[in-house]
Amino acid sequence: MSASKTAQTNQRIDGKRLWDSLMGFATIGATPKGGVRRLTLTEVDKRARDRFRAECEALGLTVRVDAIGNMFARRPGRDPNRLPVLMGSHLDSQPSGGKFDGALGVIAGLEVMRSLNDLGITTDAPIELVNWTDEEGSRFGHSLMGSGVWAGIYALDKVYALTDTEGATVASALDAIGYRGTAAAQAFPADAYFELHIEQGPILEREAKRIGIVTGAQAQVWYDAVTIGQDSHAGTTPPSTRKDALVCAARIIDLVDRLMRARGEDGRGTVGQLLVFPNSRNVVPGEVRFSVEFRHPDEAEVGRIDAEFTQQAQAIADASGVKLALTTLFRIPAQPFDASCIDLVRQGAAKLGYSTREIVSGAGHDAVYVARHVPTAMIFTPCKDGLSHNELESIEPEEAEAGCQVLFEAVVARANRTV
Ligand SMILES: [Zn+2]
Numbered sequence: 001m002s003a004s005k006t007a008q009t010n011q012r013i014d015g016k017r018l019w020d021s022l023m024g025f026a027t028i029g030a031t032p033k034g035g036v037r038r039l040t041l042t043e044v045d046k047r048a049r050d051r052f053r054a055e056c057e058a059l060g061l062t063v064r065v066d067a068i069g070n071m072f073a074r075r076p077g078r079d080p081n082r083l084p085v086l087m088g089s090h091l092d093s094q095p096s097g098g099k100f101d102g103a104l105g106v107i108a109g110l111e112v113m114r115s116l117n118d119l120g121i122t123t124d125a126p127i128e129l130v131n132w133t134d135e136e137g138s139r140f141g142h143s144l145m146g147s148g149v150w151a152g153i154y155a156l157d158k159v160y161a162l163t164d165t166e167g168a169t170v171a172s173a174l175d176a177i178g179y180r181g182t183a184a185a186q187a188f189p190a191d192a193y194f195e196l197h198i199e200q201g202p203i204l205e206r207e208a209k210r211i212g213i214v215t216g217a218q219a220q221v222w223y224d225a226v227t228i229g230q231d232s233h234a235g236t237t238p239p240s241t242r243k244d245a246l247v248c249a250a251r252i253i254d255l256v257d258r259l260m261r262a263r264g265e266d267g268r269g270t271v272g273q274l275l276v277f278p279n280s281r282n283v284v285p286g287e288v289r290f291s292v293e294f295r296h297p298d299e300a301e302v303g304r305i306d307a308e309f310t311q312q313a314q315a316i317a318d319a320s321g322v323k324l325a326l327t328t329l330f331r332i333p334a335q336p337f338d339a340s341c342i343d344l345v346r347q348g349a350a351k352l353g354y355s356t357r358e359i360v361s362g363a364g365h366d367a368v369y370v371a372r373h374v375p376t377a378m379i380f381t382p383c384k385d386g387l388s389h390n391e392l393e394s395i396e397p398e399e400a401e402a403g404c405q406v407l408f409e410a411v412v413a414r415a416n417r418t419v
Pocket residue numbers: 090101102135197
């Protein structure tokens with residue numbers, strides 16, 4: 001065993017260099033309010049990708065790009081037969097996004113690579129830093145695109161054909177910025193994947209914890225709902241003859257909220273989209289289309305919510321004299337992360353003396369799809385007021401440093417583990 005493998009306690013990443021790098025990337029697509037607009041596969045995204053590639057190559061890493069534009073930067077290990085340990089996140093952003101959602105995980109990975117070089121560490125296994133394509137889904141309406149194709153959940157040709165509002169396809173957008181790579185866009189054997197991300201919620205900040213040890217992602221069920229009543233004159237239709245699709249929808253929306261609140265702080269239930277027809281102030285609405293989604297860490301609970309919601313929503317519609325068409329778009333199972341990877345995050349944080357809390361991810365992340373093929377864990381850092389997908393999204397430099405240091409510990413420990 002080499003000295004570099006035994007003296008890990010004093011191996012520190014450079015927090016200032018990490019912060020400067022985060023701020024440097026944040027100038028690419030910077031918005032006046034201090035956020036970032038870096039929509040996937042645009043010229044702005046290309047600038048971030050080019051910079052990422054240049055910095056990786058300057059560190060001696062070998063960069064390859066796959067057919068959906070995912071970027072992998074490899075640092076060789078001592079043993080060419082060992083599977084790589086992966087880490088990463090995404091450099092694309094929401095239209096009015098923040099500086100840290102996604103970027104933190106990629107740029108912290110760069111800092112891990114820089115620190116390994118500075119400390120003269122050669123790990124047993126190779127390490128690869130990943131920038132996944134289009135995590136956000138705001139341009140082509142399809143989130144987790146790069147990791148989803150990689151994981152075999154979405155077919156490449158279908159994804160290539162998706163269009164943005166201007167009619168540009170994913171394939172043409174990849175070609176336009178020169179990031180349709182030659183590597184196959186499919187899962188390859190890897191030893192582990194670690195993703196550092198801001199929490200995007202209020203729990204760590206509220207409980208004053210520095211590190212979130214993410215144990216998995218919650219289960220979800222999504223529906224399209226349509227209530228169909230009858231358009232009629234607002235002034236002449238008495239209560240007894242109304243078939244008001246909006247009143248019915250409102251009662252169902254209230255049901256969504258009640259089913260959520262009945263689950264305490266773990267419950268999630270949202271109607272975020274509502275289209276009213278004919279949407280005229282003096283017409284009783286004849287049709288309403290709306291979205292419904294529920295999430296919960298416990299898959300069985302999502303099953304119970306699903307049963308209760310469909311039955312009770314139908315009863316509400318019947319009592320309102322309105323037809324209800326409910327389509328289940330999908331049910332995503334809960335995705336538990338790998339116990340041994342979670343443990344490396346826990347050990348890393350403990351070694352550094354950081355306060356921690358186990359947490360289930362409320363948002364979707366590339367890690368959730370990667371976890372279907374590769375042992376995976378995530379690390380969360382707090383973010384100010386739990387705010388994300390917002391230009392005001394903010395974290396403290398010490399929080400970024402702590403998250404990056406835990407990432408370093410977990411990745412190096414995994415890459416040097418005895419197999
Ligand atoms: Zn993200």
